[in-house]
Amino acid sequence: AQKITQTQPGMFVQEKEAVTLDCTYDTSDPSYGLFWYKQPSSGEMIFLIYQGSYDQQNATEGRYSLNFQKARKSANLVISASQLGDSAMYFCAMNTGFQKLVFGTGTRLLVSP
């Protein structure tokens, strides 16, 4: 069975600092995709970044990067230069090819001035 684990219920970071949100996954499928979504207080789910299991390089999208360590089955999200608007819930998710996204429980990030 596929599983996503996010062990940090909450994280605090000061504005302009970098923060790493942890995500570990469990699957026996060799092909999978890993996704991060942001859910601000307004409630919508915003796609941030994607990493494929066969991708050789870590994915980057602006201030977001995904630290993919396949042997450790981890896919941590790194946000550089945090902004107040980054305060939100962040969900890690995995898709193993049946188009079902399995989500973690989320990490609430609070960015302070």
Place this chain on the structure above:
Amino acid sequence: DARVTQTPRHKVTEMGQEVTMRCQPILGHNTVFWYRQTMMQGLELLAYFRNRAPLDDSGMPKDRFSAEMPDATLATLKIQPSEPRDSAVYFCASGLGVTGTTYTDTQYFGPGTRLTVL
């Protein structure tokens, strides 16, 4: 800016009433997903469609929930009769439906329908 739209955004109803939630996927996307989010269960997949055909609705309570895609621009989720335990945020998401490597398909979410059943 292409987005998934959902209506209504908020719905308050009484137990036993029928609830219909609507979703317009992004134009050109051929996969549509319904998720439910609660504090206790987190995000759960209820059902999904590919090219308007239901592929999996195993996450849905069959006796009261139904999901359909009358056409490529409209997906509906109905609850009849509604119960207080159905109170949740219901998300619709759509994806391009990439064939062959479906695990790469990014799902884009709508704003959600917040349902409260009294």
